[in-house]
Amino acid sequence: MSTEAPPLISVSNSVKRKKVTTQTLRLRKQSGEIISMLTAYDYPTALAIDQAGIDAILVGDSLGMVVLGYANTLPVTMEDMLHHCKAVARGAQFALLIGDMPFMSYQVSTTEAVRNAGRFLQEAGMDAVKLEGGRERLEAVRLIQSAGIPVMGHIGLTPQSVHQLGGFRPQGREAAAAQRLVEDALLLQDAGCFSIVLESLPTRLARLISDRLDIPTIGIRAGAGCDGQVLVTHDLLGLFERFTPRFVKKYADLHAEMGRAFTAYRLDVEGKTFPAEEHSIEMPDSEWQALLNALDHAAG
Ligand code: KIV
Numbered sequence: 390m391s392t393e394a395p396p397l398i399s400v401s402n403s404v405k406r407k408k409v410t411t412q413t414l415r416l417r418k419q420s421g422e423i424i425s426m427l428t429a430y431d432y433p434t435a436l437a438i439d440q441a442g443i444d445a446i447l448v449g450d451s452l453g454m455v456v457l458g459y460a461n462t463l464p465v466t467m468e469d470m471l472h473h474c475k476a477v478a479r480g481a482q483f484a485l486l487i488g489d490m491p492f493m494s495y496q497v498s499t500t501e502a503v504r505n506a507g508r509f510l511q512e513a514g515m516d517a518v519k520l521e522g523g524r525e526r527l528e529a530v531r532l533i534q535s536a537g538i539p540v541m542g543h544i545g546l547t548p549q550s551v552h553q554l555g556g557f558r559p560q561g562r563e564a565a566a567a568q569r570l571v572e573d574a575l576l577l578q579d580a581g582c583f584s585i586v587l588e589s590l591p592t593r594l595a596r597l598i599s600d601r602l603d604i605p606t607i608g609i610r611a612g613a614g615c616d617g618q619v620l621v622t623h624d625l626l627g628l629f630e631r632f633t634p635r636f637v638k639k640y641a642d643l644h645a646e647m648g649r650a651f652t653a654y655r656l657d658v659e660g661k662t663f664p665a666e667e668h669s670i671e672m673p674d675s676e677w678q679a680l681l682n683a684l685d686h687a688a689g
Pocket of ligand 1: 609
């Protein structure tokens with residue numbers, strides 16, 4: 390865990406700050422400026438992330454695991470996603486907002502894929518969508534982006550294929566698999582993706598893919614050679630207690646902090662030290678007396 394805390398600077402009031410767009414991310418890649426992205430699933434977290442100056446917020450289907458308590462992301466529905474995207478959109482003013490298309494919202498047909506992608510923008514205030522997969526998703530990517538909806542790709546460890554991949558394991562460690570991933574990245578770029586998430590890839594493979602693409606890559610467990618980085622916010626904050634993936638840098642331990650606060654509250658309630666006078670409201674004496682008189686009078 391980091392020992393030196395950076396200064397708490399809110400950049401939300403900066404007059405120069407502009408809404409981040411997909412074009413901003415492309416220019417960042419061209420100028421060699423790194424891109425920051427985090428996940429959020431609710432209003433207060435989105436607000437804090439936005440005020441910290443993070444470039445992009447992904448409403449990830451990881452919400453199934455870190456917020457809804459499922460074992461993986463497969464049970465997450467369109468309605469779950471839209472509900473959380475709406476909350477995030479109310480909290481974030483500047484960051485590029487990306488809604489993650491859940492399992493079975495884009496795999497069945499490209500028509501459904503376009504319709505569901507549209508709902509993220511039309512109903513939930515997102516600026517773009519993300520979907521998982523390589524060459525098998527090209528038609529969906531083409532049609533969604535031709536409907537005016539920016540699409541972020543996602544290759545490598547794609548959690549919606551966890552059963553096919555045999556678990557949450559690194560990808561592209563053998564030459565043939567790595568070559569397929571390079572090809573997939575280029576195909577997704579050609580199909581119109583504005584950016585691609587590279588998850589759980591060897592560092593030099595992720596760097597090679599990033600170097601070969603014109604569009605920015607955003608890495609998670611993919612080393613320092615990507616054009617940007619993303620983490621699941623609940624991992625970064627230490628809010629997800631089931632496990633912390635090895636690649637995560639934990640910046641806080643909010644699960645332990647919550648435990649301390651909840652225990653302190655319970656002890657205060659049990660010891661009758663909460664609520665104290667300063668947490669309570671009182672009536673003026675004259676009104677109190679008037680009430681007692683009125684009750685006496687009513688009782689005859
Ligand atoms: O759902 C998610 O949070 C993601 C990130 C891990 C990239 O897809």
